Amino acid sequence: MAPYEALYGRRCRSPIGWFDLVDMDSLDTDLLRDVMEQVRMIQYRLLTAQSRQKSYADRRYIPDESHVLSLDSEELSPDFTFEEEPIAILDRQVRKLRTKKIALVKVQWKHRSVGEATWETETDMQARYPQLFKALGTFFYFMFEDEHDS
Structure with missing residues (x-):
């Protein structure tokens, strides 16, 4: 029909x-x-x-080769997914809600420019990537807490 x-x-x-x-x-x-x-x-x-x-x-379609990953340079999981790794924490800020404060960190990811850095919650990043926070030391936290708490 x-x-x-x-x-x-x-x-x-x-x-x-x-x-x-x-x-x-x-x-x-x-x-x-x-x-x-x-x-x-x-x-x-x-x-x-x-x-x-x-x-x-x-005519308008232009293939962009920058989005293609070579299989030799990256490790793929068995189900062919790829997880990006953070390489640096660029900034830290604390967002104040009515009853609580949320600590955020600006993360630069591997294979991404500094302009493409994203804000992630600090607790999630510490749980998943503790090695990033060991490299920063305590000076980093005191410096940003003084700026954002005032």
């Missing part, structure tokens, strides 16, 4: 379906020929427009 027929409960009445084989003898052949020629012209114009739009889209 066609989607139109399922939705509306009747067949779609397109110009092609208007003429049954039985009625062709009673219709003027010039009228039938004109209508069929118009249908062919509409089909041709639709195909031409579709082809033109596809060619524009194909």
